[in-house]
Each structure stands twice: as structure tokens, then as C-alpha cells.
Amino acid sequence: MAAKSKTQTNQALDRFVRSEMKRTGVPGVAVGILKGKRRYMNGYGVTNVDHPLEVDAKTLFQIGSTTKTFTATAVVRLVEMGKLDLDMPIRRYLKDLKLKDKDVQAKVTLKHLLTHTGGWLGDYFYDGGRGDDALANVVATMSKVKQLTPLGEVWSYNNSGFTIAGRVIERVTGEPFQTAIRELIFEPVGLDRSFFFADEVMPYRTVVGHITTGKKSVVAHPWAVRRSGGPSGGIIADVGDQLKWAAFHMGDGKSSEGKRVLRKSSLALMQKPHAPAGGIADSVGLSWLMREVDGVKLVAHGGTVNGQLSAFLMVPERSFAVTVLTNSNRGGEVHREVVGWCLENYLGISQVPPSRMKLTRDELAAYAGTYRIESSGTTFEVDVRNGGLTVRLPVPPPDALGRKQPEPPPIPLYFFDHDRVTASKGYYKGTQGEFLRGPSGKITWFRFGARIQRRVK
Numbered sequence: 206m207a208a209k210s211k212t213q214t215n216q217a218l219d220r221f222v223r224s225e226m227k228r229t230g231v232p233g234v235a236v237g238i239l240k241g242k243r244r245y246m247n248g249y250g251v252t253n254v255d256h257p258l259e260v261d262a263k264t265l266f267q268i269g270s271t272t273k274t275f276t277a278t279a280v281v282r283l284v285e286m287g288k289l290d291l292d293m294p295i296r297r298y299l300k301d302l303k304l305k306d307k308d309v310q311a312k313v314t315l316k317h318l319l320t321h322t323g324g325w326l327g328d329y330f331y332d333g334g335r336g337d338d339a340l341a342n343v344v345a346t347m348s349k350v351k352q353l354t355p356l357g358e359v360w361s362y363n364n365s366g367f368t369i370a371g372r373v374i375e376r377v378t379g380e381p382f383q384t385a386i387r388e389l390i391f392e393p394v395g396l397d398r399s400f401f402f403a404d405e406v407m408p409y410r411t412v413v414g415h416i417t418t419g420k421k422s423v424v425a426h427p428w429a430v431r432r433s434g435g436p437s438g439g440i441i442a443d444v445g446d447q448l449k450w451a452a453f454h455m456g457d458g459k460s461s462e463g464k465r466v467l468r469k470s471s472l473a474l475m476q477k478p479h480a481p482a483g484g485i486a487d488s489v490g491l492s493w494l495m496r497e498v499d500g501v502k503l504v505a506h507g508g509t510v511n512g513q514l515s516a517f518l519m520v521p522e523r524s525f526a527v528t529v530l531t532n533s534n535r536g537g538e539v540h541r542e543v544v545g546w547c548l549e550n551y552l553g554i555s556q557v558p559p560s561r562m563k564l565t566r567d568e569l570a571a572y573a574g575t576y577r578i579e580s581s582g583t584t585f586e587v588d589v590r591n592g593g594l595t596v597r598l599p600v601p602p603p604d605a606l607g608r609k610q611p612e613p614p615p616i617p618l619y620f621f622d623h624d625r626v627t628a629s630k631g632y633y634k635g636t637q638g639e640f641l642r643g644p645s646g647k648i649t650w651f652r653f654g655a656r657i658q659r660r661v662k
Contacts, residue, residue, distance in 0.1 A: 214550055215245050218543075222249050225542050230420030231533040233260040233412050236543060237444030239451055239526040240551060246444050252412040252532065254422050263398070265411040265441050266530035267430065268515040269508020272440040273367050274450075277319045277492035279374055279389045281471050288377045291316045291491075298373045302344065306352040315373065317357055318366040319491045320479045324354040327363030327656065328580035333433035337381040340372040343433045353579060353657065354650075359641065360482045360489060362655035364437040371436025382435050393466045394453050399442040403429050406441050412532040414512020416604065418611045422533060425512030426605040438508055444528050451519050451526030454504075476504050476521070483625060483639040485655040499554045507540065511604075516540035523552055538632055558635070559621035569594060572640055576651050576658040584661065587651065593619040594626060596653065624648075 215238075222234055226249060233250035248260035283289040289298070295313050296302050304310040309324065317323045329350050333339035343365075350365060371382045378385040383401040391399050400406050414425035430439045449461065454475075458467040478488035478495060486494035486505070493504050505518040514536030516529040527547045529540045548554040569589045577584050583599045595617055601610040616633050618626040624640040638653035650657040 211243070211245075215247075217550065218245075218547065219247060219249070221546050222247075222539070222543055225539045226250055229533070229535045229538050230417045230422060231531050231535050231539050232415055232417075232422050233264070233532040234536075234539060234543075235260055235262060235264055235266065235444045235530045237262070237448045237526075237528045238547065238551065239448045239524075241524050244445075244448055246448070252410060253424065254415060255424055258410055260412065260532075261410065262445060263410065263443050265398070265400070265406050265409050265443050266515060266532065267414070267438075267508070267510045267513045268440050268442050268447065268517070268530065269438045269510045269513065270364075271447075271506045271508045271515055271517045272436070272438050273492045274454075274506050274517075275386055275390050275440060276367050276370055276374070276436045277475060278454075278467070279386055280315055280319065280370060281475060281491060282389050282467055283374065283377060285468060285471060289315060289373070291319075295369065295373065298376050299344070299369070302369070303348040304352070305348055305350060306356075309352060309356045312356055315370060316479065316491070318363070318370045320489050321360055321363040321366060321482075322357050322480050323363050323366045324356050324359060324361075325350050325352045325363070325365070326579050327361060327365055329365040329368075330431070330434065332431050335432050339432040340368060340375060340382055340436070343368050344372045351579065353659075359650075359657060360480050361652065361657040362485070364434075367437040368433065374436075383432075383439075386435075393460055393464060394449065395460050395462060396442070396446045396449055398446040399440055401435055401439050401441065411441070412513065414510065415533045416512055416608075416610070417533045417535045423608070425534070427511065430510055438510055444530060447515075447517060447528040447530075448526060451517070451528070455519055455521045455524060455526065482655075484637050484652045498548070498556050501552075501554055509537075514540065516544055518544055518548075520548075520552060520554070525552055527551075535632070538634075541635055556635075558629075559627060562620040562622070563592075564620055572648060572651075574648075575661050577661045578656075578658055580656075585658070590615075591617065593617060593629070 232254050235248045238245040246262035248262050248264050250260050251257035292314050331343045331346050333342035374385050375382050415422040416425050457469045459465050475491040476493050480489050482489040487496040495504050508515045514531050519526045529543050531539050545556050573587050573589050575584050586597045588595045595615045597615050598613040600612045617629045620626050626638045628634050628636045640648050641650040643649040
């Protein structure tokens with residue numbers, strides 16, 4: 206069979222994206238592909254089900270936590286300037302930093318923050334207000350946040366660590382975080398379609414988020430990320446700027462205009478494994494999440510805000526990148542399928558599900574029980590069912606308009622390695638988890654969705 210031309214592959218991608226949108230009910234999607242110096246970008250669907258405009262390649266989406274890679278890159282740039290040190294205690298820069306664990310307070314470093322190994326509760330979303338002091342206000346309350354694991358020992362996704370990193374950037378630059386990122390990253394890299402504030406994006410075509418139940422979507426409220434969420438998830442961008450970001454991080458540290466922004470060795474340091482990250486990836490670099498598929502290293506991130514989800518993946522050794530931006534809470538399903546399709550059809554990389562391990566019912570029962578979500582205090586159940594485990598998550602709270610949220614369907618899991626599981630179907634298909642044991646050998650935590658959840662009696 207003759208190989209497909211680039212045009213045929215792009216057309217096949219368009220058809221596949223539209224089929225996934227139809228299957229999931231996601232209202233709008235934008236996709237960007239970078240292969241060598243060639244780019245392909247397209248938009249699909251609508252920006253808003255109530256006031257629809259067509260999504261195109263220049264439509265702006267909230268990229269959520271992919272913002273963390275910008276925060277980390279700004280830190281590394283300040284390291285090169287001699288203003289920061291990754292291994293120096295944070296209190297060298299924030300003398301007023303107060304954490305619940307005083308030993309952690311004295312020893313935590315920027316590297317801990319950028320690798321999600323600080324050990325405290327990561328989903329702490331205190332509203333610091335809309336002023337330039339937003340991050341300072343949040344960091345001033347961090348002494349309330351529970352320390353879950355010893356410093357540097359356990360990887361668990363930590364948004365509040367990036368809040369502190371953003372405050373460090375403010376302190377050493379003397380600028381509000383958003384201004385510092387614009388001067389350190391956006392302008393030198395040449396990102397002219399990346400923003401932080403609603404008033405910046407008002408002149409442009411911009412999506413709103415949606416909550417999709419079945420195939421019906423309603424607009425999600427609120428739209429904006431709190432200003433204090435800037436370092437962990439505040440950027441709004443289009444697929445073109447996301448591809449520029451990929452080209453920069455797969456390049457030699459220069460902008461597209463040839464201006465030196467970072468040393469190539471600094472980019473390599475960011476993509477070097479610094480800690481194991483079982484579940485969402487194999488390892489974590491300085492913000493980047495890395496795994497190996499089909500013998501090829503993938504470097505990725507992604508993001509979730511209210512009704513908007515993004516995917517961002519690079520294959521540096523193939524000079525390839527793909528980004529998928531969506532405006533629905535079901536966007537993760539579209540990401541998974543579209544990114545997998547692109548890897549296979551553009552690069553020939555197949556993501557084969559791991560082989561299933563067979564465990565007896567008694568062996569499975571050792572993992573069953575109640576686990577507590579530390580950020581909310583709610584619990585969920587892990588049960589033995591159909592030769593594997595099933596996770597039953599709690600119903601999310603009502604949205605900002607008081608509308609009830611749908612009950613999450615049960616998540617079927619199977620074991621593929623010692624203490625490691627993966628979801629076999631549904632929204633979480635392919636999501637991996639890991640049961641973590643304490644010094645006594647008993648299961649203490651279940652890391653799923655990148656966060657650790659405590660086992661309770």
C-alpha cells in the first residue's frame with residue numbers, strides 16, 4: 206500500500222478529530238502539528254454553544270497547567286542570569302515564607318517546587334485577589350497547608366508549589382508575575398498570541414469552557430482563572446503559539462529570530478528525569494513530564510481549567526510536536542485519541558496498552574478500601590470487580606451557578622506491574638495509578654490522576 210501524502214494525512218486527521226468530537230460531544234477543538242519546520246493547524250466546531258463562532262487556528266483557549274512549563278522556563282532563565290539557584294533553599298529569596306512543617310520550610314528548594322516533590326497538599330487554591338499582590342497574599346497563607354509526605358520523597362502533583370515559584374520570580378525581578386513572564390518568555394521567544402488576562406483576549410476569538418453530559422454541553426462558569434493561579438495555569442493561547450513553544454524547547458535555546466534565550470544545556474536539564482512520576486508519566490523533569498513509548502522519549506504536559514482542557518506533547522528526537530486544545534470537560538478523551546492517532550500516523554509510534562497481570566481475588570482485596578482526597582476531605586472506594594479493581598469517585602460539587610454535576614462513571618482498573626494499575630476504558634482509559642507502601646509494607650497511598658490519596662480505615 207502506498208504511503209499517504211502529507212495532505213492525505215492531514216485530511217485524515219481532520220476527519221478523525223470530527224469523529225471524536227461527535228462521539229464525545231465536545232463543542233470546539235483546535236489542533237496543531239509541528240514536524241520539522243512544517244506546521245499544520247486547524248480548528249473545528251464552535252467557541253460557545255450559546256453564541257457560536259467557528260473555531261479556527263487562531264482561536265484562543267486556556268491552556269491550563271501547560272503554563273507550568275513557562276514558569277519553570279522563567280526560573281531556569283533567571284538561574285542562567287545568576288539571580289536564582291535551583292538547589293538553594295527558597296527562604297534565601299522569600300525570607301517570609303512560612304510552611305506548616307518548619308524543617309521543610311527551611312530546606313525546600315526551587316527544584317522541589319518544579320518537580321512536584323515538596324510533599325504538601327498540592328491543590329490549595331486560595332484566592333489572592335485581582336491585584337499585583339495576589340501571589341503574595343496566597344503565599345502568606347501557606348502555613349495552613351498540610352504536609353503529606355517527607356520533602357523530596359514522593360511525587361504528587363503540586364499546584365501550590367508553582368504558586369511559590371511564581372512569587373520567587375516576582376521577588377527577584379521586582380515585577381508582577383505576569384509582567385515578568387511577558388518580559389522573560391513571551392517577548393524573547395516571539396509569542397505574540399499568549400496572554401493572561403480577560404481584557405487582553407477580548408479583541409480576539411476566544412472559547413468558553415463547557416460541561417458536557419452525554420452529548421449535551423452547557424457553558425461553564427466562571428471563565429477566568431484566579432490571578433493567583435497564574436503560575437500554575439493562567440495562560441491563554443492559540444495552537445500557533447503552542448507550536449512556537451514546542452519549537453523553542455526542541456531547539457537550541459534561540460528564538461525563531463536567532464536571539465539567544467537559553468543555553469541548550471538548560472533546555473536539556475529541563476527534560477532530564479529528576480524524579481520518578483509513576484501514574485501520569487515515567488519521570489518528571491523541571492516541570493516536563495516524560496515517558497517512553499515504542500522506544501521513543503515523549504516530553505509532555507497538559508492542562509485543565511473549568512471546562513477547558515489542553516494537551517501538549519513533543520518528540521524531540523523526531524522534531525515533532527502536537528497540541529490539542531478543547532473547550533469541554535470531556536476534552537481529555539479527545540486528547541488521548543487524537544494524540545495517539547498523530548503519533549501513529551505521523552511517526553509510526555504505537556501506544557500499546559500494557560499487558561494485564563492476573564491476580565487472585567484475595568490479592569486484589571489487599572488493595573480494596575476507602576481512600577481520602579486530601580484537597581476536599583471526601584472519600585472514594587476501590588472495590589474488587591470482574592477480576593480487577595473498580596474506582597468509584599465522589600460526585601463533584603455544584604458549579605458556580607448551582608447546577609448539579611454528573612456522577613462520574615466507575616473506573617475499571619487492571620494491574621500491569623507490581624502495585625501499578627491502568628484504567629481499561631472510559632474517560633480515564635490509559636490513565637495509570639500506583640499504590641504506595643509505607644515503611645511497614647502496608648498500602649498507605651493511592652496515586653491516581655497524578656495526586657496521592659490517603660488510604661483510610
